[in-house]
Amino acid sequence: xxxxxxxxxxxxxxxxxxxxxxxxxxxxxxxxxxxxxxxxxxxxxxxxxxxxxxxxxxxxxxxxxxxxxxxxxxxxxxxxxxxxxxxxxxxxxxxxxxxxxxxxxxxxxxxxxxxxxxxxxxxxxxxxxxxxxxxxxxxxxxxxxxxxxxxxxxxxxxxxxxxxxxxxxxxxxxxxxxxxxxxxxxx
Numbered sequence: 001x002x003x004x005x006x007x008x009x010x011x012x013x014x015x016x017x018x019x020x021x022x023x024x025x026x027x028x029x030x031x032x033x034x035x036x037x038x039x040x041x042x043x044x045x046x047x048x049x050x051x052x053x054x055x056x057x058x059x060x061x062x063x064x065x066x067x068x069x070x071x072x073x074x075x076x077x078x079x080x081x082x083x084x085x086x087x088x089x090x091x092x093x094x095x096x097x098x099x100x101x102x103x104x105x106x107x108x109x110x111x112x113x114x115x116x117x118x119x120x121x122x123x124x125x126x127x128x129x130x131x132x133x134x135x136x137x138x139x140x141x142x143x144x145x146x147x148x149x150x151x152x153x154x155x156x157x158x159x160x161x162x163x164x165x166x167x168x169x170x171x172x173x174x175x176x177x178x179x180x181x182x183x184x185x186x187x
Contacts, residue, residue: 003179010143011181012151016130017042020148023126034119036093037106042148044069044080045156045170052113054105056094061087073171080169119145153177157184 012020021042025035040051050071059082061067067082067090082090090105099105108114123145149170156166163174163185170177178185 003176005182006150006154006180008154008183010147010150011154012147014151014155017148017151019130020126023129024122027122027125031109031114031118032097033106033108033114034122036090037114037119038123038145038148039089040069040106041145042152043086044082045149045152046071046080047073047149048116048145049073051106052104052115055101056099056103056105057101058105059090061091061094071171076171078168078171150180154181154184157181 021035021039024038037048037051040046040054041048044051050073054069054071058070059067060069061082064084065087066084067087069080069082070077071080072078093099094105099107104111104113106114108118127143153166153170156169157163157177163177167174167177172180
């Protein structure tokens with residue numbers, strides 16, 4: 001199993017993720033889907049391709065309770081639980097944009113799935129605005145948005161969520177998590 005190691009210094013802190021999302025929210029421009037798309041990648045640890053393919057029918061958003069999101073990749077479905085604040089966020093997003101059951105959850109301005117060019121410049125601007133530019137961390141600028149997924153997985157692991165559960169939510173194995181994020185498993 002060939003896995004690229006993500007050492008602790010590569011991972012964004014929860015504060016940095018919040019700041020990046022705030023910057024994205026303020027600079028999304030005409031494409032209103034960019035911020036909710038990025039927030040979903042960041043808070044539900046989805047691959048961007050998974051988030052781009054989501055439909056309204058893939059989320060269950062009960063009133064005042066946790067919900068679930070079902071994503072599919074390579075013919076396999078997996079469910080990710082949603083906390084009540086995120087359920088409320090998605091419910092408001094769907095209502096405000098008038099999305100229907102079979103609509104894409106995060107459509108581009110053309111009504112098609114978002115593409116990398118739809119969000120890449122906004123993501124790069126957010127990194128420039130938020131991440132430190134000191135000698136130690138200059139290399140973090142230009143990191144792809146998958147760092148949001150990595151940071152979420154590490155956050156779940158450091159919060160004490162079982163590696164087996166995190167692996168299930170991520171569509172990976174616990175071994176993959178241990179190889180990818182060894183600093184979360186050091187005793």
